[in-house]
Amino acid sequence: MQRLAPALREDDVPLDLISLIKTILAATKEISFRVSQAQLGGLMGSTLDENIQGEVQKKLDVVSNELIKDILLESGFVRAISSEEEDTSVAGDPNGKFLVSFDPLDGSSNIDINSLIGTIFSIHEAIPELAADDPKQFQQPGHKQVCAGYVLYGPSTMLVMTTGKGTHFYVLDRTHGGYLLVERNVQVPADTREFAINMSNQRFWQAPMQNYINDLVAGSDGPRGVNFNMRWIAAMVGDIHRVLTRGGIFTYPADNKNPEKPYKLRLMYEANPMSYLVEQAGGLAMTSEGPIMDIEPNDIHQRVEVIMGSKNEVEKCLSYYN
Numbered sequence: 001m002q003r004l005a006p007a008l009r010e011d012d013v014p015l016d017l018i019s020l021i022k023t024i025l026a027a028t029k030e031i032s033f034r035v036s037q038a039q040l041g042g043l044m045g046s047t048l049d050e051n052i053q054g055e056v057q058k059k060l061d062v063v064s065n066e067l068i069k070d071i072l073l074e075s076g077f078v079r080a081i082s083s084e085e086e087d088t089s090v091a092g093d094p095n096g097k098f099l100v101s102f103d104p105l106d107g108s109s110n111i112d113i114n115s116l117i118g119t120i121f122s123i124h125e126a127i128p129e130l131a132a133d134d135p136k137q138f139q140q141p142g143h144k145q146v147c148a149g150y151v152l153y154g155p156s157t158m159l160v161m162t163t164g165k166g167t168h169f170y171v172l173d174r175t176h177g178g179y180l181l182v183e184r185n186v187q188v189p190a191d192t193r194e195f196a197i198n199m200s201n202q203r204f205w206q207a208p209m210q211n212y213i214n215d216l217v218a219g220s221d222g223p224r225g226v227n228f229n230m231r232w233i234a235a236m237v238g239d240i241h242r243v244l245t246r247g248g249i250f251t252y253p254a255d256n257k258n259p260e261k262p263y264k265l266r267l268m269y270e271a272n273p274m275s276y277l278v279e280q281a282g283g284l285a286m287t288s289e290g291p292i293m294d295i296e297p298n299d300i301h302q303r304v305e306v307i308m309g310s311k312n313e314v315e316k317c318l319s320y321y322n
């Protein structure tokens with residue numbers, strides 16, 4: 001099995017980007033170890049602090065954030081970072097070539113139940129003429145990403161990544177400590193019978209999503225004429241990994257549960273990187289108004305509607321909005 005660097009060179013990834021990717025992955029290996037030992041290392045449970053999202057931070061959220069932030073800011077490759085756990089973007093090397101947005105630990109509500117969690121990252125090139133602390137650095141749409149990926153801390157630790165030449169699967173080999181390529185160019189089947197949504201929010205959804213989901217649930221007794229199955233891991237990394245592995249539609253739609261916050265998932269370090277991975281694997285990543293990766297960001301923590309996965313099923317869902 002091919003190691004990471006030769007696999008990336010085969011995709012003509014520039015050396016400095018390979019070095020940056022290896023830097024991020026070095027932190028994920030440490031996180032993978034800390035996660036596996038969390039009960040023993042006193043890393044379960046919450047801190048007393050809240051992040052800018054108003055969420056109580058888990059101890060592992062904070063530890064993972066520090067590990068990734070420190071290694072990136074010391075690397076010299078990064079002009080600035082943005083993280084779910086940092087209120088603002090953090091300036092790095094004034095000559096750094098790249099910007100990294102990351103969710104240090106996705107699926108935090110799964111930590112205490114020893115279920116699937118992960119780290120999500122998105123890399124853009126820095127805008128040369130802008131200073132490291134200029135928030136405009138991050139006002140770049142998802143289709144300008146040069147790399148996106150997640151590391152899934154599950155029974156095995158897996159890396160799923162794209163640099164624009166398809167989406168590939170890697171596994172962390174604990175014997176030699178590196179990520180090995182296990183599958184190149186994964187493809188999301190265009191059709192599916194599996195959907196993922198938090199059904200408990202149903203009464204707060206807009207009518208088109210209510211109708212779409214009702215027809216899925218009606219199955220062979222309804223207009224779709226076939227039965228659909230439902231899955232919800234409550235960690236985007238886990239739900240998207242299933243979609244990339246066997247197809248499916250994943251959605252976190254708009255809802256009016258809290259009118260000030262109609263969306264849940266964050267554009268820069270959840271929706272954009274997952275969109276790049278899914279679309280590089282032949283799937284589709286949309287809001288009800290258009291492609292996620294065409295959105296011009298205006299805030300590093302902005303939230304968006306997410307409807308992504310198997311192409312034909314996403315288009316079917318969107319047809320309810322017309």
Ligand SMILES: O=P(O)(O)OC[C@H]1O[C@](O)(COP(=O)(O)O)[C@@H](O)[C@@H]1O
Pocket residue numbers: 084103105106107108109198234235236237264
């Ligand atoms: O609590 P819900 O509605 O099930 O939401 C689950 C969603 O929230 C998230 O956990 C949010 O991410 P964080 O855990 O990084 O805050 C997603 O991974 C997941 O898809």
Ligand SMILES: [Mg+2]
Pocket residue numbers: 103105106107236270
């Ligand atoms: Mg998250």
Ligand SMILES: [Mg+2]
Pocket residue numbers: 061084103104105106107108
């Ligand atoms: Mg998180």
